[in-house]
Amino acid sequence: MAGGTQAELAALLGDVARGDRRAFALLFERTAAKLKASVYRILRSEAAAEDAVQDAYLRIWRRAADFDAAIASPIAWMTTIARHAAIDMVRRGAERVSAAGDAIDAEVIERLADPAGGGEQRATSDQIRSCLERLEADRRGMVLLAYCYGWSREELAGRYGRPAATVKTILRRSLIALKECLGGGR
Amino acid sequence: MADADRDDLDALAGEFVLGTLPADERRAAEARYTADPAFRRLVSDWESRLQLLADTAGDVPVSSTLRERVLNAVAAAPAAGEPGDNVLDLRRSVRRWRAVSAIVGAAAAVLAAIVVTDQTRPAPQTEFVAVLTAGGESPAFVATVNTAAGTISVRRVTAVAPPDKSYELWSIAPDEAPKSLGVVEASYSQPLPVPPSAELTLAITLEPKGGSPTGAPSGPPVFSGKLVATEE
Structure with a gap:
């Protein structure tokens, strides 16, 4: 991809804000393909x-003026906006081919094993x-389906046979467990 | 902030990034992101934590048509920083309000949603929604604008003013001083002296009983948010 370092992207966002x-x-x-x-x-x-x-x-x-370079990563900030835009389309009823459930977490985890960057990443x-x-x-399936495939609480409720309110609780607990496992910080 | 509240806020930030919040809660969280640095930090941390999962999607090239479409659309859009950009207007308002107040951060942990909608047309093309945040999840007020009659009604959901104080509602147009829309009593309906638009920020302050004696807000907003047009 065209890419660009985080610092370059942050500087561009600063200019865009102006x-x-x-x-x-x-x-x-630099970022559209991603x-x-x-x-x-x-x-x-x-x-x-x-x-x-x-x-x-x-x-x-x-x-762009909302972007706060002191605390946010430019590509991560833009990714949230893009994923939300896509999720809005799905929720508005845009047609989408449902991803085949079972293969999903295996697929994502597989790819995590082979990141593009080396070393630190x-x-x-x-x-x-x-x-x-x-x-x-x-x-794990709920978190991945939600994050990677934009599934709603209701869709997850349907697939996992749980009430949507329970799905909310499970998602939040899973996220906190994930955070604690990752060491609390970033 | 109590630990439990902070954990709730952190989980809310996580679910915001995850993308599973219902639409109204997401809009509330977006408004809060603009207004609340602590929440912005929690969201940013979640974005960074989960970004590796986004990276597993790889790259998908965009068409040159798309590039043109996007650049044309932006050429026609008001720039961030130009009048008409309501997110920046909100931020300016928030900063201005903070600048005149030393009591930053003391506001109650409540959040108000103001829903502005045209109830007279059977199928409104646009609905205006504003979310007034001050630090929590549950709506404190819901307001409805009848655009045909030019009135705004506010229904209190959870907020309760201390006995010697009144809630006062303000509209803030870009680069203008807050305009009082009167004291919000249990049953409130008033003419809206300005057209409802996405450039308007609504805010509620705590004032001496009966409303601000000076005609200007005497403290920071305890709930505030901008109007946003939503697609139906």
Whole structure:
């Protein structure tokens, strides 16, 4: 991918917050393929994914001043916006091909085992993988389906045969367990 | 903040990033992200923690058509920082309110949702929703704007003012001083002197009984939020 270091992306976002459209074009170049991958995984349709990417970048344009370089990672901040844009489309009833349930956590965990970056990223990646594997299978599946595939509490409730309110509790407990396993900080 | 509250807030931040919050709660969390640095930090930590999962999606190239569409759309949109950008307006309002007040952070741990909607048309194209946050999850007020009649009604859900105080509602247009919409009593309905729009921030302050004696807010908002247009 075109990429760009976190510092470069943060600087671009700073320029975008001041209304710099050239910086915005550069930011798009460097990050669009990555954001599209995240939304494509949720929407499973080329056309819907491109619509979601467009929506996401308009939100990024409007909200760039919200980005706080002191505490947030630019790509992670943009990823949340993009995933939310895709999830909004799904919730509005955009057609999506449902991801086949069972293969999912295996697939994601498999990929965590082979991160693009080496070294430090590899270490972090191993850590989150082992923390995910420590979660009960259902809980792990819920977290991954929600994060990677944009499943709602209701969809998860249907699949796992639990009330939606219980799913909320399970998701929150699983996240906190994950956080504690990862050491509380980042 | 009590530990239990902090844990709840952390779990809320986690679920916000995860993407499983219902739409209204997500909008509340977004407004809170803008207004509350502590929440922003919790969200950022969750984003960083989970980013490796997003990275497993890899890259999917975008079409040149999409690139053009996005750049054209942005060329036509108001820039962040230009009038018409309501997120920035909200942030300015929040900063302005904080600047005039030394009591930052003392507000109650409550959150108010103001829902502004046109109830006269059978199928409104746009619904305005504003979420007033001050530090919690449960709505304290719900307000409804009847755009045809030009009135705003507010229903109290959970908030209770101390006996010697009154809640006062304010509308804040970009770069203008807060305009009082009157004291919010148990049953409140008033003319809305300004058109409801996504540029408007609504805020509620605690004032001496009967309302601010000066016509300007005398303290920071205990609940505040911007109007946002939502698609139906």
